[in-house]
Amino acid sequence: MVHHRRGRGRLCPCLRARDGGASRPAQLTAAFSAPACIGDTGWVNQAADSLSLRRAARVFFDFGSPRIIVAVLAAAIAGRVAIGGWSWWDLLGPAVVLAAQPFTEWLIHVFVLHFRPRTVGRVRVDPLVARKHRAHHADPRELSLVFIPLPALAGLVAGVAAICLAGLPLERGLTTLVTALMVLCTYEWTHYLIHSNYRPRRALFRYVWRAHRNHHFRNEHYWFGVTVHVADHLLGTFPERGDVPVSPTAKTLGVRQAA
Ligand SMILES: [Zn+2]
Ligand SMILES: [Zn+2]
Ligand SMILES: [Zn+2]
Numbered sequence: 458m459v460h461h462r463r464g465r466g467r468l469c470p471c472l473r474a475r476d477g478g479a480s481r482p483a484q485l486t487a488a489f490s491a492p493a494c495i496g497d498t499g500w501v502n503q504a505a506d507s508l509s510l511r512r513a514a515r516v517f518f519d520f521g522s523p524r525i526i527v528a529v530l531a532a533a534i535a536g537r538v539a540i541g542g543w544s545w546w547d548l549l550g551p552a553v554v555l556a557a558q559p560f561t562e563w564l565i566h567v568f569v570l571h572f573r574p575r576t577v578g579r580v581r582v583d584p585l586v587a588r589k590h591r592a593h594h595a596d597p598r599e600l601s602l603v604f605i606p607l608p609a610l611a612g613l614v615a616g617v618a619a620i621c622l623a624g625l626p627l628e629r630g631l632t633t634l635v636t637a638l639m640v641l642c643t644y645e646w647t648h649y650l651i652h653s654n655y656r657p658r659r660a661l662f663r664y665v666w667r668a669h670r671n672h673h674f675r676n677e678h679y680w681f682g683v684t685v686h687v688a689d690h691l692l693g694t695f696p697e698r699g700d701v702p703v704s705p706t707a708k709t710l711g712v713r714q715a716a
Contacts (some may be wrong), residue, residue: 507656517649522604526645529614530638537631550625550633558640563688566681571710585609595708597673603652604645614638647684668695676704 517523570590574583586609593602605613621634647665657663665684672680679694679701680686689695 508654542628547632551636554636559685559687676701677707
């Protein structure tokens with residue numbers, strides 16, 4: 458049994474628990490010290506370790522990506538409110554963003570995050586986000602790997618803002634940008650919460666939580682959605698858990714570690 462690596466020399470909580478039990482870390486690390494190492498089938502569900510949403514949110518905003526998204530979102534909302542000029546057309550951009558989101562998540566996860574490194578001529582193509590996503594699969598409990606890498610986030614936010622603001626009248630563009638940023642924030646929050654020690658209390662979150670855990674611990678070729686699984690259902694990547702084998706490559710995505 459391979460014990461889970463914790464960053465900065467922290468001891469795996471399952472060992473800590475065996476070493477007398479009482480020495481649970483007191484602070485935020487405790488909130489995320491999921492009892493791991495019971496095979497590789499996933500976290501053990503210990504109700505006593507469940508994190509409150511408020512505490513989870515506080516830790517969420519310790520990370521750069523949520524802070525940046527919320528800051529840009531606040532600026533976009535302020536700008537949208539300041540210019541006024543509301544119309545029914547303001548609903549169109551948000552409708553498109555929301556309708557596309559299941560497929561946006563699915564396509565990015567399948568074709569970008571799970572991109573297999575390849576050599577084109579003499580150039581090795583292995584994008585940062587794909588490398589970081591493999592690191593996330595290798596160590597799903599490492600929270601710093603849960604979030605969109607900052608260079609990718611910067612490019613994504615700038616790209617979406619450019620499309621919205623250059624492609625639409627300013628009012629509609631800002632409304633659409635606000636929606637896209639809210640969707641992005643929801644994605645980061647949901648993915649983070651799934652990987653935190655928060656335990657689902659309601660059916661909807663339990664559903665996405667189970668599905669993403671299946672992606673990490675059952676078979677990485679299924680369950681590509683994070684906040685929504687419409688695309689998984691339509692495209693045949695939402696099987697019954699028992700109908701697909703436990704994948705030996707769920708932690709590596711089948712890519713050998715580069716030296
Ligand atoms: Zn362990
Ligand atoms: Zn994940
Ligand atoms: Zn993945």
